[in-house]
Amino acid sequence: MNEKEYDQFLRIRTVGTLELLSQSVHNNRYEATPYQALDALFNDYELTKMDHVVDYGCGKGRLSFYLHHHFRASVTGIEMSVRLHQDANNNLNSYLKTAKQSSDTIEFENCLAQDYEVRSTDSIFYFFNPFSIQIFMKVVENILRSVDLHLRAVDLILYYPTTEYIQFLETRTTFEFLKEVKVHGLYEHNENERFLIFRLWKV
Numbered sequence: 001m002n003e004k005e006y007d008q009f010l011r012i013r014t015v016g017t018l019e020l021l022s023q024s025v026h027n028n029r030y031e032a033t034p035y036q037a038l039d040a041l042f043n044d045y046e047l048t049k050m051d052h053v054v055d056y057g058c059g060k061g062r063l064s065f066y067l068h069h070h071f072r073a074s075v076t077g078i079e080m081s082v083r084l085h086q087d088a089n090n091n092l093n094s095y096l097k098t099a100k101q102s103s104d105t106i107e108f109e110n111c112l113a114q115d116y117e118v119r120s121t122d123s124i125f126y127f128f129n130p131f132s133i134q135i136f137m138k139v140v141e142n143i144l145r146s147v148d149l150h151l152r153a154v155d156l157i158l159y160y161p162t163t164e165y166i167q168f169l170e171t172r173t174t175f176e177f178l179k180e181v182k183v184h185g186l187y188e189h190n191e192n193e194r195f196l197i198f199r200l201w202k203v
Contacts, residue, residue, distance in 0.1 A: 001035070003015045010065050010066070010069060010095060011094045011097065012060070012062070012091040012094060012095055013091060013094075014059070014060040014062040014091065015032070030059045030060075030081070031059075031128070032059055032060065032062040033062060033063060034183075035062075035066070036183060036185065036186065037183045037186065037195075038062075038066050040181060040182070040183045040184065040195075041181050041195050044179070044181045045179075045181060045197065047071045047073055049072040049073055049074075051071075051124055052074040052075070052119070052122050052124070053073055053074070053122075053123075053124045053126060054076050054077075054118070054126065055077045055078065055126045056078050056113045056126065056130050056131075056139060057079065057113065057127070057128065058078055058079045058084075058088060058108065059077075059087075059088070061088035061091050061092065061108060063075065064077050064092075064106050064108070065095050065106070068099070068105060069099070072105065073105070074105040074106070074121075075105070076107050076108075077107070077109070078109050078113055078116050079110060080110070080112050080113070082110060085110040088108040089108055092106060092108065112135075113131060113135055113139050114135055114138040114139055114142065116139075118145070120146065120150035120152075122143075123152065123153070123155070124155045124156075124157065125139075125155070125157070126157045126159075127159070127165070128159045129158075129159070129160045129161070129165075133168060136164075136165055140156075140173060140175075143156075144200075147200060148202070151202045152202060153199065153200065153201050154200050155197055155198065155199050155200075156169070156175060156198045157195055157196075157197050158195065158197075159195050160193075161192075173200075174200055175198040175199065177197075177198055178197040178198060178199040179197050180194055180196055180197075
């Protein structure tokens with residue numbers, strides 16, 4: 001399926017042009033992760049319905065619906081844009097008309113990423129290069145604080161990983177590199193088309 005067909009299959013609308021919704025230098029433009037990339041990632045990375053994923057800069061919610069449909073995983077999308085947050089909730093209403101599972105496993109919060117209070121159940125954190133390294137550092141600090149309070153293993157998934165993100169994780173945190181997943185068919189033309197996964201064990 002192409003992007004539009006996949007959206008139609010899930011009864012959502014996430015396909016579209018890139019959108020710049022903030023004038024801040026700290027926040028990047030909205031763009032949904034390609035379905036082809038998501039397929040590549042989750043063919044090589046195990047996810048279960050016991051996991052709770054947090055998608056920072058979730059936009060219109062594509063990742064949330066993809067994960068719920070394929071894995072019944074719980075997902076929280078964090079989005080600072082009021083407009084995109086409304087789009088995500090509109091998609092949720094449409095998706096739930098045909099989904100067989102209850103809506104309490106998908107939710108969208110309209111707030112700044114650094115203001116989201118990480119929960120003890122959150123175990124996987126997804127980033128498609130949504131904001132500056134300064135905000136990323138604050139978000140990771142929030143995650144580490146939560147892990148200190150509620151010991152558990154957590155993963156960070158970076159799509160289009162930036163050098164700044166990688167250097168920060170490798171030199172200033174206790175996260176360890178777990179694996180790289182290349183998006184075959186796209187990576188050959190653009191080396192940014194890959195995922196890097198970092199894991200922290202505190203159990």
